[in-house]
Amino acid sequence: MSLARAEPTMPEEHYLNSERGLWSWLTTQDHKRVGVMFLVAVLLMFLLGGCYALALRLELLTPEETVMGRLAYNRAFTVHGVVMVWLFLIPSIPTAFGNFLLPLMIGARDVAFPRLNLASFYLYVLGAALTLWAMLQGGVDTGWTFYTPYSTATGTDVMPVLLGVFVVGFSTIITGLNFITTVHTMRAPGVGWMRLPLFVWAIYGTSIIQVLATPVLGMVLVLVALERVAGVGLFDPARGGDPLLYQHLFWFYSHPAVYIMILPGMGVISEAVSVFSRKNPFSYRVLVWSTVGIAFVGFLTWGHHMFVSGQSTFGAGAFSVLSMLVAIFTALKIFTWLSTMYRGSIWVCTPFVYVLGFIFLLFFGGMSGVAVAVTSADLHWHDTYFVVAHFHFIMVGASLMAFLGALHYWFPKMFGRRYPEGLGVGTAVLIIFGFIATFLPQFLLGNQGMPRRYADYPEHFQPLHVASTAGASLLGFGFLIVAIYLGWALLHGAAAGRNPWESRGFEWYSASPPPESNFHEPPAFPHGPHDYARPGIEPEVGHAL
């Protein structure tokens, strides 16, 4: 298929050039600019977390000390985890793409509370700065989960990190609140609930988790902080406290948080599968209700992180079964995507390659999730590289694939330019390959008993570690190429035109890049958001003046 029929053009005035100067960006209330600022911020965090990842892999190249000592290793994996989880994966898709696209996709001129939206960005920056400042002060060695009583006893500087993550949590809550309100109150006439684009549904479900789970995390962080400062003893067995309470409250947030990371990705994939198969989703309703189901059941599974903590057998069994429910909803989605592709006229371009990568990795990672959710099996795998591989498959594999897919799919919308397609496809394949090479060996390592979070290891593990490090290098190289060609495209790419993918998604009805304030008046979308069955209706949309 060719890109666009007529010579694509760029609108003369759009959100990028409507006002100029750094100050106009820093004080903007335009959801698109806020989205772009978030995009830049999370990409920077990804770069930082990625550098640490490479350092960790480098250290693990040989059984003894390679580039850093053990304390440094502990600190490095803590920075890596904290930055990747709290500052990249959790905010990435909702804040960058959600902010940019949500109003466009429901025909609104902005989010419900533009000023709060900007505040959310600054809170994120503040939280990130606090966190990183602590890292510069010498670093923290607790791991991203801050398990008590270690986190309340370690001599490293945990306070600023706790505070930083707390502040980022505020930013998350505000963003979620804003999106929920926007979806409820700002849909253009005719955009009913069952006409919402699937990405909007995904962001909506994610927002609900964010609003209801994050405060619990916030409170727990406050308690840990109080424990450090005032010795309040809630989690300290020596004072009669219970460290398990920390784990319960932490995972009550953090298990749903893994769905904060994956649900938006599922939304991206639902959009892209439909576009690049030129077909309506096999079942819009299944995709919607499984989103709601995952958002709901995600709250009931936290105990599967505590199978070996002395939980009651009944508790373990219950959490095991509830965890499987999530897998069922996920499987429903996977089947729906595959059925959508089946007999579609598939267009293999960069975002679609990431879609394939996503589905494969989600499937594989999800299956390993079911495996570790079996209590007896988890006794063997707990705290080994098997778990590391499981959550990297899901989080790095799936969430990151979705992030890259989103970046490539919406790049023309956001910046009005095209990137070199061939390079995009090639790099996507390289990244998926590098990814599998990095984490597949880790399943094997874990199964053989290699524990997580160790800088040194017995010699017979080395070949698999070398394979993993080699894969990580490929992965890093792939990201570098993406950065280069997207950077180039930003400045020199060909104009994309309004809708280069000929998508039926509502966001493509505005110009690319969209003008400030999106629409002059609420647009009427003449068909459903993924309606590829009846092509050819191209309505006029009144743009903002």
Next chain:
Amino acid sequence: MPSDGAARPVVAQARHFGDEAARQGAAHMGMWVFLASEVMLFTALFTSYALYRLAYPQVFHQGPHHMDVTLGTLNTYVLVTSSVLVALAIASIRAGRELAAGGLLAGAAVLGVAFLSLKGLEYAHHARDGALPGAHYAYAKFAIPGASLYFTLYWVMTGVHAVHVTVGVGALSVLAFRTLEGRFSAAYHTPLELGGMYWHLVDLVWLFLWPLLYLV
């Protein structure tokens, strides 16, 4: 094309909405979502309370005997009264009586300060007795294992609540001031309603803390 955006009047503040009514609807919705998130914040604390109550039933039965029930109950009255004042203020502004609304809000804010003062008095008593949280616990009259946890929870729960009261007092004062300035009217008073919703939540949380810590 639906006549929506064009037909209804668009207030400057509602630039990106259809009209002012839609904007107010959104503001209410946003506040409800925020309150839901606040409830989850306190849920973490109530969960901890329940857990330690199960672990140390004796402590939690005796704990209330070491509280100043009079001050606690007085505070309940103070907070409930202020909540009533806020409700009356909103009824007044809806009826267009701006002066009354402003006065009632100011009254509610003063009661909020009264609440904080009484709480401070109580804290001072506890501190004098040595009933401090965790490591600093030195209250000889209540020294069974787990007693310090009871007081830890007491300090944390009422402390977090007091932070909310403080924020609320600030918000009510600003709202009272602006109401007296004449910024709100029967036609436009959304911020008052939002502030009121927040204050009612603060009140409601106390209505749970009070029996748990002082009575049962």
